[in-house]
Amino acid sequence: MCGVCGCGQDHAHDEQHEHQHHDHQPAGHSHAPGLSPSRMVRIEQDILAKNNLYAADNRRYFGERGILALNLVSSPGSGKTTLLTETIARLRADLPLAVIEGDQQTSRDAERIRAAGAPAVQINTGKGCHLDAHRIGHALHSLALEPASVLFIENVGNLVCPSAFDLGEAHKVVILSVTEGEDKPLKYPDMFRAADLMILNKTDLLPYLEFDSTQCIAYARQVNPRLRVLCLSAKTGEGMDDWLCWIKAALMLQGIGYPST
């Protein structure tokens, strides 16, 4: 059984990584002697510390196996699942692939992925608006990934809190479709700052819209000057080649330099 979360599964937790700064305060320096024995306790702990601990476990798991994990984030409907099914169709002959699907309800997306030819695990978050690293750790158990495979994690459609929850991925990839406003990067700066790659999807629709791609990319780089950007259409396949190259290059890097000592 997992000792940290008591969840009945076996997955490693590196307790040493969680720093408890509780050594500054001698026990029970009580206020108002004689009244209730209340005392101050220093904690200095990041709210996300627990999630970060699980994320570190996942990252080590990926690192040791040379697995590339990509965390795909976007608003609902930007085309994440379509991009994945199209990507799987083009890569499945060359690379071992797998998908973790996060949605509040239903396993429809996982079924779309399996139909495209890759193993998929569905995580339903219910009311929860994001995936967390602990649930990813459990999903990894049921997936039993091959070494040097690519794991796509489709996060819950939400541009806010998935930016704060590290899953142990190598990169966050933010997907924005041209049917959304070009100022989304300014409205949700955390997400665009957390991402390494932005995909501007549905470019096939550009002729019918007044979407200014150049302005959108400029806004995104205002938030994150190092952001890489790919423009593509998951529907027509235009621009997909660069995306496939990016995945292969990132996978290759993932297999290099993970310290084994």
Added chain:
Amino acid sequence: MHEMSLCESVLQVLEQQAQLQQFSRIKTVWLEVGALSAVEPEALRFCFGSVAQGTLADQARLEIIEIPGLAECAACTARVAVQQLYDVCPNCGSFQLRIIDGDQMRIKELEVE
């Protein structure tokens, strides 16, 4: 909702600390919230009250310490106050600001019994 899940994370930390540091009730929680952390203090307060109900932090007071945003400019090396993540450097106009403070959400201290 974002603040709701954060409050659940706060509560997890509190429960873990209660075991480690042997307390059973929390009267006050001091929380540092950075201006750049995308967390709305008012929403946090509201969620905390409801998430804490029936737990060791039931009725606990939430003291939010707001930390202003601070960044260092990669272009001119000035340290500048920032209100938003996409601010430009007021010193040189560069966008290359690296956030050095004000993006945190930390539990600082507790008053317990």
